[in-house]
Amino acid sequence: MLLRKNAKIEMLRKVPLFAQCSRKELDVIAGVADELQLATGRELTREGDRGREFFVVIDGELEVRRKSRKIATLGGGDFVGEMALVTGRPRNATVTTKGTVRALVITDRAFARLLETSPPIQLKIMRALAERVPDPGH
Numbered sequence: 001m002l003l004r005k006n007a008k009i010e011m012l013r014k015v016p017l018f019a020q021c022s023r024k025e026l027d028v029i030a031g032v033a034d035e036l037q038l039a040t041g042r043e044l045t046r047e048g049d050r051g052r053e054f055f056v057v058i059d060g061e062l063e064v065r066r067k068s069r070k071i072a073t074l075g076g077g078d079f080v081g082e083m084a085l086v087t088g089r090p091r092n093a094t095v096t097t098k099g100t101v102r103a104l105v106i107t108d109r110a111f112a113r114l115l116e117t118s119p120p121i122q123l124k125i126m127r128a129l130a131e132r133v134p135d136p137g138h
Helices: 005-013 023-032 082-087 108-117 119-132
Strands: 034-038 043-045 053-066 069-074 094-107
Touching (some): 005 023, 023 119, 043 053, 094 108, 108 119
Antiparallel strands (some): 034 094, 043 094, 053 069, 053 094
C-alpha cells in the first residue's frame, strides 16, 4: 500500500535537511520522492562509494556497518544518505536491508533539479547543512 502524500510529507519533515521547509516546500520534495519496496539483503549504500540517492525508511530495518562492524540498526522514520547527496563525498558506511523494507528514495538527479528549480528550498537546505558543520571555535 502506497503512502498518502500527507504521510510522505510528515516523514520528510523529520529529516534535519528539510526541517526548515514549509509544508508547501515539503509537498514539492515529496513529489520527487519515489516509494520503493526493497528485498532482504539489498545493499543500499557501500562504504567508500559515491552517493547517488537518499533513503527514508517507511517500515522495515536497515543494518549499518562501518569497516565491516555493525554500528547501528535503522527503522521506520530513520534516513540515510542525505549528506552524500549534498556534499558528493563517498559513503561513510555500508547499509543493507534486514528483511523487506519500504522506503522513500530521492535520487541525486531529482535532488539537483529540486535545488535548481526552487531557490527557497535550496536556501533552507544550505542553512540546515551549515548548522550541522561543527563550530571550530567550540
